[in-house]
Amino acid sequence: MRWRTASGKSLKIPVSVLVVIHTPDGQILLLERADRPGFWQSVTGSLDAPDEPPALAAAREVFEETGLRVGEGIEVAAEFAAGEPALSGHDSVPEAASPVKTTATPAASGVATGGHLLLQDLHIQNRYEIFAHWRHRYGPGVTHNTEHVFALPVPAPCAVRLAPREHLAFAWLPWAEAAARCFSPSNAEAIRLLAGRLGWCGRAVPADDPAPDAGPVPCCSTPGVRPVSGCSVPGDDPATPADPAPRRP
Numbered sequence: 001m002r003w004r005t006a007s008g009k010s011l012k013i014p015v016s017v018l019v020v021i022h023t024p025d026g027q028i029l030l031l032e033r034a035d036r037p038g039f040w041q042s043v044t045g046s047l048d049a050p051d052e053p054p055a056l057a058a059a060r061e062v063f064e065e066t067g068l069r070v071g072e073g074i075e076v077a078a079e080f081a082a083g084e085p086a087l088s089g090h091d092s093v094p095e096a097a098s099p100v101k102t103t104a105t106p107a108a109s110g111v112a113t114g115g116h117l118l119l120q121d122l123h124i125q126n127r128y129e130i131f132a133h134w135r136h137r138y139g140p141g142v143t144h145n146t147e148h149v150f151a152l153p154v155p156a157p158c159a160v161r162l163a164p165r166e167h168l169a170f171a172w173l174p175w176a177e178a179a180a181r182c183f184s185p186s187n188a189e190a191i192r193l194l195a196g197r198l199g200w201c202g203r204a205v206p207a208d209d210p211a212p213d214a215g216p217v218p219c220c221s222t223p224g225v226r227p228v229s230g231c232s233v234p235g236d237d238p239a240t241p242a243d244p245a246p247r248r249p
């Protein structure tokens, strides 16, 4: 979102949220940016106003970008659970998405209802250098952005309602594939962190007290599950997306 200055110029506030939407078994929802096709990411967005609480911004961005409402249950259509798109229109389920498993129980109508969606504040703040190609959207001299990280567990992969001006497609991917596909280093790191915490790597790791000499969690880049502080930026402007874009209709 943009913040309008007194002069009427619309500028982004350099404080944003990142919301990793995931299933219990490590499927991650990724969205393909409309302004950069082939660039995939979790839900992101800047604060609407300097005093907007990050948790509210996270819930707002989730709704704007996916149609999912934090605090409400979701419906997983039986057809989608079987691997077919549940919604018509611009939404798509790219072939790259893994076979869908659902823990929800189909009701007589063919629609299964999940539990309430609860946002989880991971209490992680990443401070990253803003890519050169996006710096013009911020005020003069602004070079860094602070990103607050949240997770949103959902019971099963579901079709989402995209905001066509912001995104072209969505995909549910296994966590390792999703992390590899994200263009944003801090997004990939958050997914790997969740994989360590939730045991998708093969073993669960306690969040608060990883053994100091335990070494890295297999298949996670983050040793233990210590919060990321100050995400490193390997390159300023990624010339190409992490992976070729999944197929779209």
Ligand SMILES: Nc1nc2c(c(=O)[nH]1)N=C([C@H](O)[C@H](O)COP(=O)(O)OP(=O)(O)OP(=O)(O)O)CN2
Pocket (backbone or CB within 6 Å): 001, 002, 016, 041, 044, 045, 046, 047, 128, 129, 130, 131, 134, 166, 184, 185, 186, 187, 233
């Ligand atoms: N090292 C960097 N990592 C990341 C950067 C970056 O500039 N450097 N940027 C992002 C953001 O995903 C990207 O800037 C988009 O941010 P977002 O706030 O979602 O902006 P949008 O234009 O999509 O939208 P609003 O919803 O209007 O805020 C990630 N990592």
